[in-house]
Amino acid sequence: MTTAVDLVRDAPFAVGGRTFQSRLMVGTGKYEGHETMLRAIEASGAEIVTVAVRRVDLDRSKDSGLLHHLDPKRFFLLANTAGCYTATDAMRYARLAREAGFNDFVKLEVIGDEETLLPDVRGLLEAATVLVKEGFKVLAYTNEDLVTALRLEDAGCAAVMPLASPIGSGLGLLNPLSVRTIKRRLRVPVIVDAGVGTASDACLTMEQGVDGILMNTAIAAAQDPVAMAQAMRLATIAGRAAFLAGRMPRREVAMPSSPTRGMLD
Amino acid sequence: MKDTIDIVINGQARTVSQGVTLLELLAGLALDPRTGDAIELVHFVGGG
Numbered sequence: 001m002t003t004a005v006d007l008v009r010d011a012p013f014a015v016g017g018r019t020f021q022s023r024l025m026v027g028t029g030k031y032e033g034h035e036t037m038l039r040a041i042e043a044s045g046a047e048i049v050t051v052a053v054r055r056v057d058l059d060r061s062k063d064s065g066l067l068h069h070l071d072p073k074r075f076f077l078l079a080n081t082a083g084c085y086t087a088t089d090a091m092r093y094a095r096l097a098r099e100a101g102f103n104d105f106v107k108l109e110v111i112g113d114e115e116t117l118l119p120d121v122r123g124l125l126e127a128a129t130v131l132v133k134e135g136f137k138v139l140a141y142t143n144e145d146l147v148t149a150l151r152l153e154d155a156g157c158a159a160v161m162p163l164a165s166p167i168g169s170g171l172g173l174l175n176p177l178s179v180r181t182i183k184r185r186l187r188v189p190v191i192v193d194a195g196v197g198t199a200s201d202a203c204l205t206m207e208q209g210v211d212g213i214l215m216n217t218a219i220a221a222a223q224d225p226v227a228m229a230q231a232m233r234l235a236t237i238a239g240r241a242a243f244l245a246g247r248m249p250r251r252e253v254a255m256p257s258s259p260t261r262g263m264l265d
Numbered sequence: 266m267k268d269t270i271d272i273v274i275n276g277q278a279r280t281v282s283q284g285v286t287l288l289e290l291l292a293g294l295a296l297d298p299r300t301g302d303a304i305e306l307v308h309f310v311g312g313g
Contacts (some may be wrong), residue, residue: 027313037311052312055305066309096307099275147295167313194313216313 007030010244013212015189016105016158018076020047023206024236025078027216031225034069040219041075044231049075050107050214052082053097072102078139080107087127094131105137107161107193107214112215113187117167119195121148125155132156141193144178146185153188160186161214166206168217172201173208199228199235206239207247216234 012019017212025048031037041049054139070077077096084090089108094106110127112120119142128138137158142148144162152160162182165171172195173179183190189211196202205213213236222228269280273295290300291298298304 028311029313031311050313051309053307054307054310058306066311079309080312096305097309100307100309214313263277 012239013189015139015191015211017074020076021034022047022184022233023212023240024202024233025050025212025214026219026229026232027214028066028070029216034066035069035219035224038069038231040225041070043226044219045231045233047076048078049216050078050080052080053093053100054223076105077102078105078107081109081127082139083111085111085123087130090131092124092128094136095134098136103137104135105139105158106131107139107141108157109141110215118163119143121145121151124148126152126203128157128170129171139191144182146178146181147185148174149182149190153186157188159189159191159211161191161193163182163194164192164201167194169195170197170218170221171195171196173205176204176208179210183209183211189209196232199231202232203239203242204237207242 012021013023021102022045024043024044024046026041026046027050028037029052030059031040049070079101081090082092084093090108094108097106097171108124108128108131110120110123111117112123121142124140126141128140131138132155138156139159139161140152140157141161141163142152149160161183162179164173173192174195179192191212191214192205192210192212196205196213196218198218201218202213202215213233219225219229219232268283271278271284272312281293288298296302
């Protein structure tokens with residue numbers, strides 16, 4: 001069946017030498033069960049799926065590992081360094097993920113503040129610089145600061161990931177201008193990561209022209225995660241399509257859509 | 266049954282005997298666990 005969605009003319013989403021059809025990336029955290037998670041990921045249409053690296057619980061049940069449920073041949077697993085507060089820790093987690101995983105991509109997070117989970121940009125730049133030299137494709141989670149984004153690009157990051165709003169906050173895109181500026185100034189892909197709450201947030205974010213969007217809580221914590229995943233898929237496509245279409249100019253006064261001539265006397 | 270198994274250690278393929286113990290494996294890699302090295306077993310869990 002041909003739908004309007006199929007008619008959107010767009011190049012594939014390319015990052016770190018790989019190409020993907022979906023510009024929506026999703027996380028795997030906070031789901032009540034693996035079955036809901038899998039159905040939500042399916043409904044989102046995402047190809048890139050983020051995972052965290054943690055110690056094996058030695059008393060675990062046999063099928064508790066995520067890879068027991070998530071086929072790494074089907075999804076591109078992007079390991080994160082979530083929970084790391086120093087460059088040293090983040091680099092350690094990245095290296096462990098590469099050894100345990102399937103690719104040399106890492107979603108690099110170096111958190112600087114427990115309450116806001118905002119990034120420690122100094123630690124982030126330090127870890128990004130080292131990991132790039134070690135051959136990693138670094139996707140750096142950062143704030144919406146242009147200068148930091150430029151430094152991350154200079155450090156060789158494969159993508160820069162400014163936040164829409166704090167992780168897990170669901171507040172949506174708080175600073176469209178900053179995100180747009182980062183997109184305008186960087187050559188590497190810009191993926192907005194964190195803070196999306198509902199579909200309109202995803203749409204508005206994609207309308208800024210960014211290359212992609214990554215979310216977890218907005219889907220996992222929805223009352224119906226599978227339905228929200230589908231909404232996010234459509235919103236991401238709609239936002240991208242609207243960006244490519246080019247919006248009309250904003251006007252401060254009204255302009256009639258219907259002819260003003262030919263009115264009855 | 267083969268008396269060896271192929272495993273990947275730190276990204277490198279190695280062939281070891283079926284009944285190898287962890288201590289023997291570490292010794293074969295010139296790692297001495299008596300010096301107090303810690304071994305971390307990690308896996309992937311849900312995350313954003």
